[in-house]
Amino acid sequence: MTLDVQLAHDFGGFALDVEFAAPDGVTVLFGRSGSGKTSVVNAVAGILRPDRGKVMAQGIVLTDTARGLHLPPFRRRIGYVFQEPRLFPHLTVAQNLGFGRWFAPRNAAGASPERIITLLGLEHLLARRPLALSGGEKQRVAIGRAILSKPRLLLMDEPLAALDAARRDEILPYLERLREELGLPILYVSHSAVEVARLATTLVLIEGGRVRKAGPAAQLMADPALAPAFGLRELGAVIRAEVAAHEDDGLTRLTASAGSLWVPHVDMAPGTHLRLRVPASDVTLALRRPEGVSALNILPARITAIRRGDGPGALVQLDCGGELLLARVTQRSVEGMGLAPGMDLYVMLKALSVAPQNMGGD
Amino acid sequence: MTLDVQLAHDFGGFALDVEFAAPDGVTVLFGRSGSGKTSVVNAVAGILRPDRGKVMAQGIVLTDTARGLHLPPFRRRIGYVFQEPRLFPHLTVAQNLGFGRWFAPRNAAGASPERIITLLGLEHLLARRPLALSGGEKQRVAIGRAILSKPRLLLMDEPLAALDAARRDEILPYLERLREELGLPILYVSHSAVEVARLATTLVLIEGGRVRKAGPAAQLMADPALAPAFGLRELGAVIRAEVAAHEDDGLTRLTASAGSLWVPHVDMAPGTHLRLRVPASDVTLALRRPEGVSALNILPARITAIRRGDGPGALVQLDCGGELLLARVTQRSVEGMGLAPGMDLYVMLKALSVAPQNMGGD
């Protein structure tokens, strides 16, 4: 395991007691405001010294209260994008960005400053001081500063909350690439199911200072029992697919075990495996194969389970060539269409509703 | 007009030059990071004294540089939820919340503290000091503090960015109610198209310190020319409808000019008019009326325009009983289905994809 965390800490009024293990990749801490996410990240960074617990990263013991061991933060080489920017007010943006590089081992692998500056759109801000930056600009500098310190592990506490969708869409793929190219493990705090689907290898659901559930992200996100934790609207399954071909009209054909899927162009070489989030509310069911509709992706499937909610909705779990899909439909449709487990039917997905934000490398 | 803003300010390296008028309701400033949103809000609050310009709220001149007039912030009675919480560190949460009440006119109308505290989930935090709060908790206190100061106008700079979806879904309807019940005008900064669709009466699109476009939100959001500004995925039309009936299975039937629509239960009395955002990527087109599908809402429509994008997508504008709808489909479907202006066909909307977050009172 890349990261083993086991912590207990009493804030007086709030008790933290979590335990989880995270393999390589991106581990997302997901939970409501005040559930203890930042506290966990602080403990990994060494800023919070827990009452009891043990934290290991890549085989190195960072904290072990039983042995009275607590590696100081500066020896951990853990980059941390704090929830608030925490820029150094006396340094320019360029100096803030370069701060960590100064202390990093010369020969450590790391991202190139120029690349990061361009990615984060900081070129014209380099000479400024933090006071003269907007909220989102500050946060971007903080992200760059942490990445450029050549960390062994990256902690990101809601790093994109202050950013607009366009900028977020630029940064997310880069974080994926960090994960893949540099093999940089990331512990990521997020409120956003989209970010979770896109980035998370492992998901740790935190509730009231405890781990509600931890495990592979794809599995947890397709678990109807956890739907309320994500928020119903955020629910969706994640399926595996492989890039088959880039076609002339800008679509990319993927092959999943259930058949071919067309999605907007994906910037990955044919043969690449990827993960595709299919939000439950984007799936339409049809009894017969629909003809003459604008939805390009129509796959045969079999109902495995139906779970009626308290409201007007129902969750339909489908086996689609061995992968699990979730569809959120009205109970009226369940009745009207006579849906029942074991029934064969078709799922209909629009090519464009599977937006690039919902895909990530695997 | 409730709010008339006309500003020019040179930050040296960034020039602000905006002009817009906002009627009652919620005016959303939408724009990318660093585009000048916070600066505009600061000028309305009286914190930024612009080089040139005039700001009027409800007929009162707040700033008029031509006449050397600049009402100090404390006389403006403008509540401001800053982009960062700015809580008073020496006061408890309860004292922070009560701060503005102290200075507000005794007889001014305002929200009840108990109500706000419950809404924001602050009951158990009242005795704490800000240092012992999580990021989201701080932001919630800041929201409560501004609302409880009984302002005449509320400024909110990305107030929900640090909050989880569930909490956001609790607060958004409340903000709508503030707008309606107290008639409190709100100037709201947001990155989120969902928030815009939900709240905005008026939308002001800011780009590089200038107003790109300002006007009624419904109109701007259905404008294909503005699609890149919102991000393609955020595009969607807003149509008007009336609550017709609440049905037994938890659905609410709406009547729009194009016909009946079923959506998840809406907490509004029959007869109420509302605005419904229909994201372009949620609309599926069909040549014949589809049968045996889980989508409940199937309406006849006629294509009014097709706009092909640079990528694989195309935007189809539809006349649906007099209201404009947008559909985002692949160019492949346009070819395959032989779509062309003037053609009659059907649009298919899932009841549940029109989530409550996309609806707002009108």
Added chain:
Amino acid sequence: MTGWLPPEAATAVWLSLRVSFWATVLSLPLAVLVALLLARGRFPGRGLLNGLVHLPLILPPVVTGYLLLLAFGRNGPVGSWLHEAFGITLAFRWTGAVLAAAVMAFPLTVRAIRLSVEAVDPKLEQAAATLGASRLMVFLTVTLPLILPGVLVGAVLAFAKAMGEFGATITFVSNIPGQTQTLPSAIYAFLSVPGGDEAALRLVLISIAIALGALALAEWLGRVVARRIGAP
């Protein structure tokens, strides 16, 4: 004990406490005001005011005492006016010792408070203003509580300095046992006679004990205040 400490020394201790207390209490509000003006104000005479405040630090205390005598003495312009208008006499009175101590301590107090004022985040004051607080109310409800540790430090510095002030005091109000003979004057007197060292040492110890007590109290108060503000 009577043998240990001559009665006049006890009087001096008591007088010094009284003088230091009043010098601290009376100068503090003015010090806060001046510190605010210097930290935040943008007015023409700012540099001058700053210089004036620092004079007692720069000048040998005797000179300060002498200048006080010239201004506040019976025949001095301010002194005679105070006497005629309010019946207040400072020269040769313990009240004069208060003035001397306050003047000597003033630069220290102002500096301490000013540093605190400059450390207050103006964003919090802006927030208070948008919540309807006038400048005065912002000061009372936000700025003042936040600079409290600095004011406290200023007060301790003032008290400590007042306990030790000698040169300006003796020059301005002389050394009248029971009226203006402060602890330092008494110590000085003992040091000036052969063999007076021991008596002087006792007084020095008393002086140290008092000031360290005040210091400890201030440290403790400071920690309480800081914890409330949420400082580390």
Added chain:
Amino acid sequence: MTGWLPPEAATAVWLSLRVSFWATVLSLPLAVLVALLLARGRFPGRGLLNGLVHLPLILPPVVTGYLLLLAFGRNGPVGSWLHEAFGITLAFRWTGAVLAAAVMAFPLTVRAIRLSVEAVDPKLEQAAATLGASRLMVFLTVTLPLILPGVLVGAVLAFAKAMGEFGATITFVSNIPGQTQTLPSAIYAFLSVPGGDEAALRLVLISIAIALGALALAEWLGRVVARRIGAP
């Protein structure tokens, strides 16, 4: 000009400048260290150290001078050790005046710096630590730049106090023209002879001019530093 200012006075001005400069420069690093210890440290002798630092403020200067003489005089324990081990003599040398001025100014400097340290947001220091900076590097790259205004204030206070220090200096190193006669001692000497007032006044004016110059310089530097830090 020679008539305007007696030659010994010019010497005194020059000596005072030298003494104040060195007292400031030499005591500053120690003051920063002590301020850090007092602001951040949690060790047993903290209260004691705090008391010790404040002693020169609390005690009448003459007493401080006397204690210095006892400790650092030729026959004093520290003085004789310094003399034997390093050949350093402080008593009755200008170096001793530096020591006296530094000691007298020390509490002011430490207090100013300590206030600044306490105003530094520990969150920034945490951020620096996560970026790989050791405690020393955090101090050098984050804490020190942020407390620079406070250090500057401390330095000016030290310099100003050193320019005005009289009691401890004359007691410790006497009043030897050209060697230990600082500006305040010279002023004192002129004040103690008939008809010396005028010469004293001239020296006072010089003293004021120098200190105000230093003050203005510091204010200006402070503003530059503050602007860099992004303070209001």
Added chain:
Amino acid sequence: DEVVVFAASSLKTALDQIGADFGKATGHRVTISYAGSNKLATQIIAGAPADIFISAAENWMDEVAKAGLVVPETRSDLLGNALVLVAHGAGAPQVEIGRDLDLNGLLADGKLSMAMVDSVPAGQYGKAALESFGLWEGVAPSVAQAENVRDALKLVALGEAPLGIVYASDAVAEPGVSVVGTFPSDSHPAIAYPVALLTGAADQADRDFLKALSEPAADAIFAAQGFKVMK
């Protein structure tokens, strides 16, 4: 060679001149440190590099002698002084100093300015003189004790105190006061400025300057400053 003299502050005007003249005549340099006698004595005992000490009172010279730092045969009383009563302003009426002197009446609510009566020699002499006439008890509450004689004199010159008791030598050059009476020399212990060579003095220049202090040229300068030259 350098001659380092530690001398009581009140001697400054005269000694500066004598030192300068000596320097011109011999080529030696005379450096004089002026401070209160008590400070100087303490410093000499603590090892100050002084060659000659001129004290304003016998008791501090005694302290130095007790420490074995005085070359005994060189000690002598160099100067004397008289104690006078001064009043504010020029041309104040003379008074008769004696048992019948109505000091409180003359003070009329004001203060009698003196040097510190228990520690500074001038104050000690003044207190003794007042006691000898039985005046001390009555006037004590009205006595303002200045740090030194000069300050006591200044208080009178400024009119802060109507009367003061100072040395005749101090009163000479102060235009703001008039001497209204002189205390009889037997009303107080003899006022003497003892001088002595210190054991640390090595060279001939020191002895030469000590000698020069009692030569006629020096006598004249001292006398002009209001001192009584002792022979």
